[in-house]
Amino acid sequence: MDLLIKNGTVVLADDTRRLDILVKDGVIAKIAPNINEAAAKVIDAAGLTVLPGFVDMHCHLREPGQESKEDITSGARAALHGGFTAVCCMPNTTPVLDCAALVRYVKDRGRESNYAKVYPIGAITKGQKGAELAEIGKMKMAGAVAFSDDGCPVDNGNVMFLALKYASGIDALIISHCEDKNISDGGVVNDGLNATIAGLKGISRAAEEVQVARDIILAETVGTRVHIAHVSTQNSVELIRQAKQRGAQVSCETCPHYFSATDKEVLSYNPNAKINPPLREDADVQAILRGLADGTIDAIATDHAPHSANEKNREFDLAPFGTVGFETAFALAYTKLVQTGILTLPQLSRLMSANPAKLMGIGTGELKEGAAADIAIADLNPTYTVAADRLHSKSKNSLFIGWTLTGLITHTIVDGVERERW
Ligand SMILES: [Zn+2]
16 A cells, blocks of 8 residues: 655654655655655644654563464564554563474564564573573574573673674674673662662672773674663763774664653652663763764664563662663654754664664665655654553553653554554
8 A cells, every 4th residue: 555654754874854755565655745645644744753764672561472472463563653663672581482393473463463563682692591501592583683681791801701702603783781780789779878868788880891891801702793772871981982992893882861861760669760770870871862962873773671560669779670762762852853853863773773783784774765764754743741551562561651742643654554553
């Protein structure tokens, strides 16, 4: 079915322009001013902004095994409502996604769900136990787009060294959750003044930074690439900036909560502010903002981490880590990065679409002729307040409930089709 998007402000690689977009057979056939060809369906995007669909390279869909928190269908639908046309889900499910059969299962479930496209990430080690490499080659052939033990670090440096060597041979991307568990040592918040005031056990920034440094060095030694997940500290940004300057093949992501919030949030003991790595301090937020602006940080990922209310709503020490993120990511990024003048819309678009798509090898993440018609349309005018009952995720554990943001997704189009209307 053909689709014509008229009168929108279209976000291109380097600028934004008033253009129409014609879609045929799921592909962008034409981008030009005033297209007058007939189409089966027309969206009048006057006053709206048309972006490449967002690509989330780091989320948790919880299926198989933890469907009370989220499943592939509910997660992919929530993603769609957030403007995401593709999401890559982490393998810390039950069982762990560490073999080809499970990779195929997640891919099939994503296809059946028919919301945002779902791309599985396989585990680095069997059962994410950090000891023995999983079937990385077989999982890649089955459709795994990257490999990570996210949720757990690969503690043993030699296991990570072997994983990088193996991945290098088959051009697979390793995504590292950097956390030295001996240093984080059961902490629940950033180690700092607010941890002391709240009487909560702190996690030193060093827990993250020593593994960032280790994995950069290991990747450089192998001569291969590595991707650092959810960067949260000033020093991590600096380590990655220096590594890039000397030519290391390191990339990284941060998440909306690391540029939008600080550990002041924990003073109210809100369990949705318990996130791993933890919310840091203002100096870290400023460093993340500089890293986003100068290209040190390659991508914005959600780390969408749904947890059911009965798990989250308990004492801070006992609550699980994580916030949901699909349906607030763009609004947070627009409000905190674009409205403040830190990034332009094309820069933000690259961080949320083109760069993660390239890192994961899944399409272009750009609006251009010949590309898949994966498109998000947003209204950048109204401000609105984030409300739990408006979220489509099965779990409502959003740090951002009650926040006032700008940047409302009005349509999401996947392969030329609006898979749901709202
Ligand atoms: Zn992680």
